[in-house]
Amino acid sequence: MSEPVTVRLTVNGVAHEGRCEPRKLLVDFIREDLGLTGTHVGCEHGICGACTVLINGEAARSCLMLAVQANGAEIATVEGLATGGTLHPLQEAFREHHGLQCGFCTPGMLMTALDLLRVNPQPTEAEIREGISAVLCRCTGYHGIVKAVEAAAKVLVPAKRV
């Protein structure tokens, strides 16, 4: 076991500092050390996508990264999406279109969809499916999720133009 190291990073705009073993996974650091349990672990081997967060604006699997590797990074997790009591339009669309059942894949799905809409603000249905295929959902059959992302794209695009 090696000596603990200091990790400094920003999560949802808040600066954090913690000490952990160099081998600690970023997802464990987020969940255990920072107490942000919205980010989930579904496989710990980089396939299910439940642990997806945004690192410096881009979707990444926090189970495939060490906390030390994220030193100095800006991280966004599901907890940062809503402002006050108001859901983000993407979250609102997931609710409206029944884009979640158990909710376990949902944080990773939301962060992945957010990244997709940033890169491709008006995706076709096929592009949405391709984009979210990075996250596995066992409950929904993906139908509600695809509908939700389509609907969110419609709301988010005009909002950006303003």
Added chain:
Amino acid sequence: MTSEGWIGKPVTRVEDARLLTGRGTYIDDLPMPHAHHAAIVRSPYAHARILGYDVRAALAMPGVVGVVTGADVAAKTKPFAVGVTSPVHYYCTATDKARFVGEPVAVVVARDRYTAEDAAELVQVDYEPLPAVVDPERALDADAPVLHEKVGTNLANHRRLVYGDPDRAFAEAEVVIRERFRFPKIGSTPIETYGIVARWDPIDEVLTIWANFMGPFIMHPLTARVLGLPENRMRLIVPQDIGGSFGIKTSMFPYIALIGLTAMTTGVTVKWIEDRREHLLASSSGTDRVAYRELAAKKDGTILGMRFRWYDNVGGYIRSPEPGCSYRPLGNYVGPYRFQHLEVEASTVMTNKSLTGPNRGYACGHLYFESERMVDLLAEKLGMDPVAVRKKNLIATDAFPYRTPTGGLYDSGDYAGAFDRALEMARYDELRREQAKARAAGRYVGIGIALAVDPSVSNMGYVATALDPQFRAKPEYLAKSGAMEAATVKVDPLGRVTAILGTTPQGQGHQTIVSQIVAHELGLTPRDVTVVDEMDTFTRIWSISSGTYSSRFGSVGTSATALAARKLRTKLVEYGAHLMSLPVDEVEWREGAVRAKSGKGASYTIKDLAGRGHWNTESLPEGIEAGLQATAVFHFDVAKAVDEHDRVNSSNTYGFIAEVMAVEVDPRTGAVKILRYVTVHDAGTIINPLIVEGQIYGGALHGLGGALYEDMQYDADGQCLTATFMDYLVPTACEAPTIDIAHVSSPSPLTTLGSKGLGESGTMTVPAVVANAVSDALAPIGVRINELPINPSALWARIHQAGGPDMAPRTPHSLGASRETRDAPRSAG
């Protein structure tokens, strides 16, 4: 909104706000100060004798507080009761031998998970490897390695069930069809794995367990017995949110015993969160099955009888509720058809694979895959349209309630109506014309049909079919039956309504549904109702059948809720009448208040009544129980024990599914493309169509996974080849079809609101409909599907063997929205 307002409305879910903002409470999120962590040492061998353990190095590691081995388990716990009479000793870890790869052999507890995992690697287990067997038919050969010496054979259970006179049916048959089928070992793999926290209080001698366990709670007394605890000293609490389950989290009870024992032994709070590899190696799946089927019919297509011969592979030990793999669908063995003569020979076989248990659609995906293929083979043999053969044999709409020859009581239905609806939606005749054109152009387009009776709310009594009638006739044998659920609805002192249940939702939106029902019955809006739906065996009303499995909530949970709300309403009406000094029959509950039928005088809302009833009990009428609450326990009286002729109503409500699917097979790659997929469901009264649609989509994709991709594979030595999501292929959004959904409604006469369960839905039909569609597509070259999954390489090989049609490249066509199936494992990116 009036009290007529909330049943059938697509109300958005109350659960969603917390789940969308990362504020869910799943097992791994519970704050557990000072919890230590467990890491499980697992057998690398499929079959090996355990000669000894050396735990010194693990114990010497800083941060390690204890190690529990199979030797401790053998000394301190009892084996679990199994559902058969063979002497199978199933403990929560391996004791004498390991019988599958991944079987727990020891547990290490340390201050954190990283340390526990390091220490687990230092545990030395001395194994003597033994030959393994993984195929259920091979396992019954005289020279096959025997897993359990005390049993002396790998056959855990065997029953021959006879209904009517199948021998005569086959003797009189004008046509007999025979076929062999294989169904794969599949697991619904919820994205959240198993998780358990255990705390032992040595003073009060109470073991508190938190677990994402879905029930049935029959496993609670069984587990308490294993640990030598009185039931009321083992508190089992299920967190509010479970990250999916699909039957799989039924089978975590051995880990509840193991982690419980570990907490009792080490004296610390122990937490264990399974990882994905552990889940794929050693949690649970459905059985892989070899089936031999025979069908007897007349030339006009009338089915006279069937014979089923099953070899269900339950892995290293038969674990409860197995052999439900053979008997869960007993009452609906005949599906939607009228035939009266049936013989079932069910062999439950133990091999060196991981253990099995309920998996969404429990045993019905297997059943209908075989039966619906057989019906298509009959149609093919007779040169009839598969629609016509089915129509010839359907149970008539005026025959309900219908008693099946195996004892099932189909409560309601209109099978012909639902089937017609599906054919209309698919434009079946037109589809056949398009198919003819496509065939003429050298394309492999096929149309499949599948019908299924969709059983919900299992009657616990079916499990006893595994025992023979002589055994069940013994005076000391205790019969089993039942399916019940409880709900409480209460009004707080300022008039707010709370409903309390002990079900274990895993994404089905129980809070939303309960709030709709209570609002509906009491003239409120769903937002007015707070729903607490968390299981705690110390505080909830429960029984052995409690839990959320077997699509039960839609029938039994909803009924208990409606009954409790009505009971409360009756009480409020009596109280209101008393305050108004009117006889009860001169007042009524209207628009959320007690009002005189005459329309004159005062009215009393819930708030008014709460303000008086709680604060001034003197105002209550004489003889009424104080407090504004009501509890109802709903149970089905059609749930009876299995009779001496092996007949049992194995479920309590029975819905119906009719599906039509069109596919195109690419003969060059073996890929299957879904061109059209129609599903029509009859689940009686629908309470929330949004949630129902979600269940249908989810069930269909689980079914499609089993039909086209998923397969827990083992090599001949019993090594699992699919222990990661790289190898065990779960469909992504790119493989998910778009579905045309419709409903017909035959309300159940047995449930309070007329609803039936439908949570398992497409898992029962999709394997059948895909197999029929692909067989139809490849009929010109004589390839018939009798094995799943139909993955591209297997299908390509079959097409090739059949002489392979024209292998020249061609441009794919499309009849509608479609998607290619995936051929390769996805990348990790």
